[in-house]
Amino acid sequence: MSTTSPRTDPRVLRTRQLIREAFIDLLQDIELEKITVNRIAERATINRVTFYLHYRDIPDMVEKIADDMIQQIEEILNDASNESPVRDKDWPILYKMQKLIEHIADHSKFYKVLLASKRIPVFTDNLMNLMIKLITERAQKRESAAVVSATRVPTDIAIWYGSSAFIGTIVYWLREDMPYTPAFLAKQLSLLFRLQLPDTN
């Protein structure tokens, strides 16, 4: 559902957009369990049958929306890899984090409801997987192999710890309606994270 390759019918895009917005909108008011295809269709001003032309059921829709989210974020992280300022070359994860947090702030309505207020597991899960992948890659590049050795804490535990801390902090920051700027939050996260890496300290 995240394909745009062979040019998609604008009606399809429009419908999916409407469904998506209606869903986010409904989530502001009611619990996920109480959301029905009926209500979504009504709010999106589409026919109920049309919903089934796009998604098997509500969990399927949620999953597809989560996939889109992850794809967007991956693009942002990739872009950040290239345009990263020289001064951050020794610590590129800071720049990536900042870009990610800025993106989340730009779409805070979306992320707040799916990640923070109602906590829909698949979103947190996907984001966590992405973060684990990111940190693991860094660790393997030995750019921060210290995560492993220096603290004598097993790699996997250190990675679980760091990834959960990153995402969790962002979630709470969202819940509190973003009391710090993305740049500041990214900086604090990198400070705390750096502490796990005595080598580079």
Added chain:
Amino acid sequence: MSTTSPRTDPRVLRTRQLIREAFIDLLQDIELEKITVNRIAERATINRVTFYLHYRDIPDMVEKIADDMIQQIEEILNDASNESPVRDKDWPILYKMQKLIEHIADHSKFYKVLLASKRIPVFTDNLMNLMIKLITERAQKRESAAVVSATRVPTDIAIWYGSSAFIGTIVYWLREDMPYTPAFLAKQLSLLFRLQLPDTN
């Protein structure tokens, strides 16, 4: 639903136990969204109507089960406060963490499904709130006021960071079927956590 004060009718206890077990059991096989009162009643070998005698609906049941869970954990943490060995007096949170993780290990079937495999938000949320409370108290007692000052990271961010890291690590440890002993995991967590507190390092 966590009351046992004026001695509860054994039939009530039996029924709630059956419902609880049926629910955990069902969650091993199917997604939360697909679980119906019908199925729970069937698996629990009780009448569907009986379910409604105890819970308003499924979300209500989940919430009550989560409440019971938190109450149990609070008792464990309180007990740990008293019986904490003298040598850990300067760092009692380690002992508490170990007791908590041991408890989770003892009921791993329960916690794995509710916290790790299917991630039912209310459980993680409640546990997170408890952890935040715990860390905040420590911080206020100035026992580890360093969380605040030493790293120059704002208190709330440091607390979000630490709490998320704690719970997240335990969740991943559960997902991986507990590859370390509770004592070892608690030790590693305290090592990583201590790093946030340069004063005591």
Added chain:
DNA sequence: GAAACTAATAGACACTTTGTTGCATAGTTA
């Protein structure tokens, strides 16, 4: 711009789930 294609609408269908009722039965407590 007309023709071919495809998405969305509308109404209807069998089916499941929900939450509630009144009444009968069985277990619990005093």
Added chain:
DNA sequence: TAACTATGCAACAAAGTGTCTATTAGTTTC
């Protein structure tokens, strides 16, 4: 034993689900 109360049973209206067929409307291609 008697009073009480939890559970079981049958049935109900209401709502939601997922699917079908036929029709309308928008998009793309030549």
